[in-house]
Amino acid sequence: MSAPAVAPPAEVQPPGLQDPPAPRKRRGKTKLPYWLIIPAIVVVVVGTGYPLIWQFITSFKEYGLAQQFGQAAEFVGLQNYTEMLTDSGFWIIVLKSVAFCVVTAAATMVLGIGLALVMKNTGKGLRLTLQIALLLAWAMPVVAYMTVWTWLFDDRNGIVNYLLSLIPGVDLIGHDWLINPWSFFAVASIIITWYSVPFVAFSAYAGFTQVNDEVLEAAQLDGASGFQMTRRIILPIIKPVLSIVFLLQLIWDLRVFAQIQLLQDAGSFGSQYDLLGTYIYKLGTGSQDFGLAATASIVVMILTLGLSWVYVRQLLKEDEQS
16 A cells, blocks of 8 residues: 655745735724814914904004994005005014014023923922922913012112112112113013013923933933033923924014003103004004004014014924934
């Protein structure tokens, strides 16, 4: 009898040469996130779109006190824009506003980043105390803290004049900080910086906590000092966060209104104490010239978009390079 045929053993492939597993079928992308953001988009479009369209249309009309009592607004074309853009006083206020927002935003960033570094490098007790203090300052209503700051710089009973007068050879009792435009805007810058620092500090601190500890340990083993790690490692890593925060500060400080208005109520009046916010307010509410006020608002919006686009374009370039 012949021996039964034996099947040859299956060829065993090395692990590296085995056939790759069949790719899994991708699940279809859900459209739920898009449906969820529709209500937010509708609120933003309705809440900002209608006022923007109204201002844009009104900027081409003569809209004053008579129009508020039912008289039809006359279409004047580009007359409001011509009058606004050829007014040297308007451009002086624009330059003051831009300089004010740049200086105030830069001071806010420096102090905010400094406080964020303090929170990162201190113990839990001191960090919580500092965070609570910053939150209380940030949550304080504008009118409340402006009342306190106005009292601090009061020419008769202000504690600032009293403390400075303790310096030998300095006598500031009775000095009015709000009578001179330079000191007026210096006080306004101090107040707005004080109020804005908590936002920058918390944002920068959140960025610091995302820096990988292994990177810092490696730099420390290579002999890098704390200052060198902060300058060459930590700050470059969180630069996108700081850029966005700085951009927001520029926009907010360019549109500042309440603090300047309340300081004017407590001190001096006049166009030399105005920034763009109070200037537009006085055009509309004070002079009842809502056509020019709408024109100024559109110009400020274009200025804000131009200022923002510079940083947005820089962020896009950095994102492409990364």
